[in-house]
Amino acid sequence: MNAQSAFQHESKRLEDVLGHIGHQLGAIGPRYTGSDFTEQMIDLQNEQRRERLEVSKREPYFGRLDFQEGVQGAAKPLYIGKAGVAHEKTNELLVVDWRAPVASLFYAFSGGEAPVAYESPDGTIEGVVHLKRNLMVRESALERLVDSYVRGQEDEAVTDEFLLYRLGESKDNKLRDIVSTIQHEQDRIIRTEKNKAVFIQGVAGSGKTTVALHRLAFLLYQYAGRIRAERMVIFAPNRMFLDYISGVLPELGVGDILQTTYTEWALETLQNAVRMDDSADALAYWFEHPRTRKQMERSSGRLKGSIRFKEAIDARLADIEARLLPEEPFEPIDRLVLSAAKMREWLATDESGEPLMRRRERLVSRLKRWFESEWKARRFTDKKVKAKAQSKLNAYAKKIPSYSAESFYASLMDDETVGGLLPASVRAETKKRVKKGLAAAEDLAPLVYIHLRLFGTERSSYDHIVIDEAQDYSPFQLESLRLCQRQPSMTVLGDLQQGIHGYAGIHSWRELSDLFEADERGYFELDRSYRSTMEIIEFANHVLRGMGDEVKPAVPVFRSGEPVDLIEVREEERLAKLADTVQQWQGDGAYKTIAVLGRTAAACEAIGERLTQAGLTASVVRSKQEAYLGGLTVVPVYLAKGLEFDAVIIADADAASYGPDDAKLLYVGCTRALHKLTLFHSGPATGLIAP
């Protein structure tokens, strides 16, 4: 079949499938507005079905795979889309859901006549592929068709033409789904079984965030009925990032997943018993002034985030449990005695599995019940005696210490064992802060951990946890999240090369993965970068070269673009030249999103002002920003992590702004660009980009 008749054939089939979708949409009927519960439930299901069909109507499928099961018989065309669609009468599958086992063939197949296989619930199914076709459908019309494999034709290798076409497009202000072009190495991660903590080390732009979101959609499909979206949670670095990724899950038909930052989640878990201490703003401290790698390594954040610190807390918790009960017996009335040994036995054999302070509450209630039953059994009646006994009981209960997470944490700062771990100045500062009801970011994991160990959590346990930018997490933070799951089911992703928060985060993945048993964890690496052109990736790799063995260079997809520009300007002309460049780019109309990245927040304010004076509409991103608007953005480089823009200007690639310890920061900046990267410097350029 030649290209033209293939196009006609596919257009005809598309029309046919759209007819079925239209028919099914029409059959759903009007919304129910009454108060009958069963009817309301049916209406909810209908609504979800309507939403899925609406997505299918716009783009019913994106791929076709002709698969011949076994060695004989005919190849059957499978059309793969975001949601499955069945024939309303015959139930024949018109579109296969991308998450179905057979669809994995579409992503895994890399050409060749050799047999292929996929795992179905009934076991391994083998067969051969006859055709792999990408179909681009936009607003219900077939726009483009690319055959990446036709059996029997010379060219055996699947070309990346379709992928390159997708990568070459401009981006708006939201991350998109990639179901039509998921790569095999990404698909393997997405389809990993549920009960594992999956760690993903991936270079900038390798699709980590995107893969994690697709994995959630896959898990909900694969384990339908066993896990629920409301019991999943995504942790991201800030609200703006959450806004940026907010479009992907609805497009994949997934709703209701809690999306939060660790800080927000921790404060909520602590029932807002503490507030953040603005004067201890880590971003301002670490990024607004030059800091060295050594300073980062010795930071209090690293110490408080360590497993040694957690172990010191565990030891103290064990200690207070051992010494919780008073030495003396409880004697509410003369000769009515409950021995201390008996109470210790009660506490030790309380099998509720509840945290310590809950067990304390149960013990006090049991004391009361014991007294009441003894009172009755001995037929005491004197009210005065009873009142006196009750006040003795209250006094006795008070001797059993009761802690809040904050009081425990503050008292920990006087503890001898902690003394060896944290410098005296840090302990004094921490104690002062917590006593005022305040916390720094580095206090949150210990506080949450203590809270969970003392009181447990009100929330039910999480079915799955996603942690993005996990290189910025401490082992202790991960431990605190582990307490919220019955068994590990996590996707933990990040890039050590972008670990710019070294004062708090990890330096090696083992710091986190060692918290899990070998059979509870999985580890994947992604080294192909899909975001940027070859020129940008080569330039960014060069920035990291001084870091020696640690470096894993990003491998570009073969997508060539414009050269990276390095422009020297006089300091007094810098802002004017920046504005000129942006104006020129906007005039060309080639880029939808442009970012100017400054080294500090103060630098960004000045740039924003100058761009406004030049008549440009720019939004300056600040650390508490909630939304990413797209268009022209000015953003401190350290807040740009996770985002991407068609074109990027690094405003101040000077030796004074980026010292030898800032390679990761500059790497983050450079790898935000999809198609165009320009760096300005005045005076000597940073040594990080020297040839």
Ligand SMILES: Nc1ncnc2c1ncn2[C@@H]1O[C@H](COP(=O)(O)OP(=O)(O)OP(=O)(O)O)[C@@H](O)[C@H]1O
């Ligand atoms: N298989 C793919 N097909 C098409 N586009 C892809 C694919 N994988 C990734 N991308 C695109 O590459 C870009 C980078 O993806 P994403 O932001 O998920 O990467 P990341 O690894 O989280 O990056 P970073 O570490 O820099 O934040 C996005 O525009 C995404 O749509």
